Amino acid sequence: MDWPIPFDELVAVLRSAGAPASGQATVRHSSMCYGCGEANPDGLRLDIYAGEGVGACTTLSADWRLAGDENFIRPGILAAAVHEVADHALQQTGLLASVVNVKVDFPEPVPVGALVRIGARVIGAFRNRVYVDVTANILDGDKPVGSALAIFECEA
Numbered sequence: 001m002d003w004p005i006p007f008d009e010l011v012a013v014l015r016s017a018g019a020p021a022s023g024q025a026t027v028r029h030s031s032m033c034y035g036c037g038e039a040n041p042d043g044l045r046l047d048i049y050a051g052e053g054v055g056a057c058t059t060l061s062a063d064w065r066l067a068g069d070e071n072f073i074r075p076g077i078l079a080a081a082v083h084e085v086a087d088h089a090l091q092q093t094g095l096l097a098s099v100v101n102v103k104v105d106f107p108e109p110v111p112v113g114a115l116v117r118i119g120a121r122v123i124g125a126f127r128n129r130v131y132v133d134v135t136a137n138i139l140d141g142d143k144p145v146g147s148a149l150a151i152f153e154c155e156a
């Protein structure tokens with residue numbers, strides 16, 4: 001990834017004491033959240049789980065509701081899911097921060113009907129910014145369909 005990450009300056013960010021254990025469900029933003037809300041009829045309704053370290057993961061079902069043309073889902077929908085999982089990874093830190101940038105590469109299209117595994121991991125902080133790395137792969141596939149960096153800015 002050729003994005004500007006101050007790797008030499010990053011400091012570790014730890015899980016908060018109250019964060020769910022790896023494999024346990026993370027806390028939904030609201031029942032109507034477009035990403036994780038279980039009651040939003042038009043949303044992605046992602047079930048998101050705490051990952052290893054300071055991270056989160058989910059499986060996106062690329063159903064027909066997400067379709068664009070040529071039987072592939074819209075990359076912007078995948079970007080929304082990537083942002084959602086990055087946000088849940090940040091949630092594991094207990095930090096109050098707002099997203100200021102999400103950059104996503106789409107190396108391969110996602111066919112309708114695929115299951116996409118999305119994993120996010122907090123890679124560190126520099127000054128008031130927290131950096132989260134996200135990858136998306138088709139389940140049982142060997143090629144990534146998404147690679148992303150999300151940057152959050154902590155509230156003063």
Ligand SMILES: [Zn+2]
Pocket residue numbers: 028029030033034035036037084
């Ligand atoms: Zn949400």
